[in-house]
Amino acid sequence: MSNIQQLEDLTxxxxxxxxxxxxxxxxxxxxxxxxxxxFFVCLYNEIMETKDGFNMDxxxxxxxxxxxxxxxxxxxxVLARAGxxxxxxxxxxxxxxxxxxxxxxxxxxxxxxxxxSGSLGQGMSVAIGAAETKKLNKDxxxxxxxxxxxxxxxxxxxxxxxxxxxxxIDNLIATVDLNGQQIDGSTDNVLPMGxxxxxxxxxxxxxxxxxxxxxxEAVLKGMKKAKSLTGNGKPVCVLLKTVMGNGVDFxxxxxxxxxxxxxxxxxxxxxxxxxxxxxxY
Numbered sequence: 001m002s003n004i005q006q007l008e009d010l011t012x013x014x015x016x017x018x019x020x021x022x023x024x025x026x027x028x029x030x031x032x033x034x035x036x037x038x039f040f041v042c043l044y045n046e047i048m049e050t051k052d053g054f055n056m057d058x059x060x061x062x063x064x065x066x067x068x069x070x071x072x073x074x075x076x077x078v079l080a081r082a083g084x085x086x087x088x089x090x091x092x093x094x095x096x097x098x099x100x101x102x103x104x105x106x107x108x109x110x111x112x113x114x115x116x117s118g119s120l121g122q123g124m125s126v127a128i129g130a131a132e133t134k135k136l137n138k139d140x141x142x143x144x145x146x147x148x149x150x151x152x153x154x155x156x157x158x159x160x161x162x163x164x165x166x167x168x169i170d171n172l173i174a175t176v177d178l179n180g181q182q183i184d185g186s187t188d189n190v191l192p193m194g195x196x197x198x199x200x201x202x203x204x205x206x207x208x209x210x211x212x213x214x215x216x217e218a219v220l221k222g223m224k225k226a227k228s229l230t231g232n233g234k235p236v237c238v239l240l241k242t243v244m245g246n247g248v249d250f251x252x253x254x255x256x257x258x259x260x261x262x263x264x265x266x267x268x269x270x271x272x273x274x275x276x277x278x279x280x281y
Contacts, residue, residue, distance in 0.1 A: 219240070
């Protein structure tokens with residue numbers, strides 16, 4: 001899928017999926033999911049090299065690990081739309097015994113999910129381990145990961161970040177969703193983290209910024225640039241600047257929709273702002 005319009009249409013449909021999923025069960029995290037829709041669509045349809053059929057060993061293909069697992073709605077939507085499992089299974093989001101739990105888990109055997117995530121701060125360590133395994137196995141494919149900016153307040157990240165640089169894990173592209181919001185407010189109000197770019201560079205990483213993280217063309221250009229920086233002895237960090245709740249006007253630029261579902265009227269408004277493109281489930 002290389003046509004920009006196709007990717008944008010898919011992004012719009014993913015936003016509809018997110019809204020409908022969290023509305024149906026009156027539970028979930030729409031804000032960060034909406035903000036990362038362009039990233040996930042580009043990653044799974046243009047950037048990563050994957051095999052047909054899902055295999056947990058991940059040999060001979062690129063891997064992705066979601067660390068901020070609460071944004072599972074966007075993850076599930078993109079996986080379903082990419083053919084990992086039936087799109088109509090999105091109807092089971094957060095239901096008892098569903099494979100689509102609020103935070104991704106592995107024991108249900110959902111194709112595309114490689115780790116249980118949602119306990120923030122742990123995904124960086126897992127991604128580094130997977131990347132190091134690929135190097136040991138002489139597998140030249142890459143490992144991608146996504147992290148929240150508020151998640152970087154967890155200390156385990158910085159131990160892992162130091163380890164990755166110290167061990168030249170240069171087949172890793174770790175993306176940080178810089179939306180400036182977390183569950184209790186803005187990241188600057190909860191715990192200011194200063195200059196994140198300078199911190200990663202001080203720890204020995206190559207850092208690339210995508211200023212317009214909610215534009216498909218910008219995400220594609222930035223992630224392709226990130227790929228070109230791999231193999232140079234340093235891990236790569238992408239700082240993806242997004243808007244929480246992007247695409248739904250009343251959800252944008254506020255932490256209020258971090259973990260809150262829209263009511264019937266709000267759902268109708270959100271869907272009206274994102275016209276159906278590929279068909280709802």
